[in-house]
Amino acid sequence: MRSRRRSRAAVVEREVVIETLGDQGDGLARVDGRRLVVPGALPGERHRVRFETSGGTTGANRVVAKSLEQRASPARIEPLCPHVPACGGCVTQHLAADAELAWKQERVRLALERRGLTAPVHVGHQSPLQSRRRLRLGVQRRGAELWLGYRGRQSHRVVDVAHCPIARPELIALLPALRRALQAWACRPEELVLTAYAAGPEVVLRGGDGLTLADREAVSAFAKTADLARVAWQPTADVPAELVVERRQPELSWPGLSVVPPVGAFLQATAEAEAYLQATLAGWLEGSGRVLDLFAGIGTLTAAAMSTGARTLAVERDALAVAALRAAGVEAVARDLDRRPFMLPDLARFDAAVLDPPRAGAEVQSRMLAAAHVPLVVYVSCAPTSFARDAQLLVDGGYRLCEVRMVDQFRFAAEVELIGLFDREKAP
Structure with a gap:
């Protein structure tokens, strides 16, 4: 029986014109009938790109390109955030409103x-801007350092965030204190969900091995120091969260109706x-x-x-x-x-x-x-x-x-x- 050999990937360099934006905010062009995805590119721009494609007659239908140069679109603007493009939280900060x-x-x-x-x-x-009231942030430890922020685009790697133009300022202001606290606690959450309520922020620690008694005491002390409304721990996203401390009860009020939302509510x-x-x-x-x-x-x-x-x-x-x-x-x-x-x-x-x-x-x-x-x-x-x-x-x-x-x-x-x-x- 003959063994199948994989066709070698060939490196190709072409100049392309971006036709449109895809559903994920990437520029799309076509090369030899194949769709080419050019991250960060905008319609009407010319990009010289280098990309890999398989040889033979049945190459991949979709290849990812790296832009080497560009002629900017009139719709291109300077991103507001220093974490672009590493951060996966935003995909169109370079596009006019x-x-x-x-x-x-x-x-x-x-x-x-x-x-x-x-x-x-x-x-x-x-x-x-600065109106997003619910954030889901990743937590990663890299040696002695702890990184807290959004995950990179199509990646599990966390981008350590110091600024965010879309988030409510009171949530971003919590991040330095949260980093210090997470380094001190024995629990190892993989994700945090922060929600801004009128009563104060809610923090849900998600994943990890659970909280020890010492962790619970430390979390309660941190909630008081950071003036949080409540803190909870949740093993995974599909099970109810366990309340650790509640200093003030959040409430959502609309004309004729006020509801106390459960922990982690959408x-x-x-x-x-x-x-x-x-x-x-x-x-x-x-x-x-x-x-x-x-x-x-x-x-x-x-x-x-x-x-x-x-x-x-x-x-x-x-x-x-x-x-x-x-x-x-x-x-x-x-x-x-x-x-x-x-x-x-x-x-x-x-x-x-x-x-x-x-x-x-x-x-x-x-x-x-x-x-x-x-x-x-x-x-x-x-x-x-x-x-x-x-x-x-x-x-x-x-x-x-x-x-x-x-x-x-x-x-x-x-x-x-x-x-x-x-x-x-x-x-x-």
């Missing part, structure tokens, strides 16, 4: 177009984007008597629905979030909507349905809604691709996609938030 908005808007439009859908896609909101990335989504939803729901809020989380959109006077049922898989909503006086039920979606008889009771699912979308529940006769559906998403898939299901079932608004709360990142309105009564 209006061009970044246009890129994200076009990604939403193209996602719909691929599903045969057309609808107005408006830029609704762009969050200001929040919209910025308070400004949250307020925009709530105001948009409230305007669209005006006049709806009974509203079903699916994937309700801790009640961000529930509050908006209730503010219109609608009787609202919140449905959420997380039992701790449901308990928090009930404690706040919200009608809420715990239910895994991927396994047990609301069926036709249940849906018939509602005038409007609101969905804010995880990144994977709500395919199972969307199929049920498509077969129902709920007059109005509002869908919030952070993933244009899964949104477009579910939108196609609704449109095929008789809904009209009336409008989509893009919400840029993930400044300089590839993520896109959006909110879409579907109306069955006006569908042709």
Whole structure:
């Protein structure tokens, strides 16, 4: 039997013109029919690149290039942060704000177009700098040093962060003290999740071998010194966090509703984007008597629905979030909507349905809604691709996609938030 030999990689150097930005913010060009990814490049720029590609007739479909020189685009600006490009937290700090908005808007439009859908896609909101209120940071030890910051792009390596133009200043101000504390504690968390509340910061230590009694005492002392609201430890992201110390109870307050969020609760990335989504939803729901809020989380959109006077049922898989909503006086039920979606008889009771699912979308529940006769559906998403898939299901079932608004709360990142309105009564 003949052994297969791998074809040797050939180093090629070419001058290319960047055609567009990919979904991850990289410049895309084509060489000999293959897609070429040029990190940091912008449309219209000419780059001389050197890259590796396999020999033979079946080379790789995607090769990664290193730019050797460039002719800058008018949309290119100087990055705000000294950690660019090593830090993976941002991918478009070199792109002017209006061009970044246009890129994200076009990604939403193209996602719909691929599903045969057309609808107005408006830029609704762009969050200001220094507004990100929840950060997930990696922790790495390198000899005697401890590095705390975002991970490098497509890497597990942590970039030690001293500045961050997108994060709330009170969270970045914590980092020096956190580094010193982590070096002293026996616990070895692999990740920290920081959340800014009005009551003070929350810190969740994630991973590692757990906390000793000495660690717990040290953490409690640190919480007092750093004036933290609370600190918790979480073995992994998919299990509930264990509260270590709570000095003040965080509270989320909206007109007519105040909720005490469980430790590590999901929040919209910025308070400004949250307020925009709530105001948009409230305007669209005006006049709806009974509203079903699916994937309700801790009640961000529930509050908006209730503010219109609608009787609202919140449905959420997380039992701790449901308990928090009930404690706040919200009608809420715990239910895994991927396994047990609301069926036709249940849906018939509602005038409007609101969905804010995880990144994977709500395919199972969307199929049920498509077969129902709920007059109005509002869908919030952070993933244009899964949104477009579910939108196609609704449109095929008789809904009209009336409008989509893009919400840029993930400044300089590839993520896109959006909110879409579907109306069955006006569908042709």
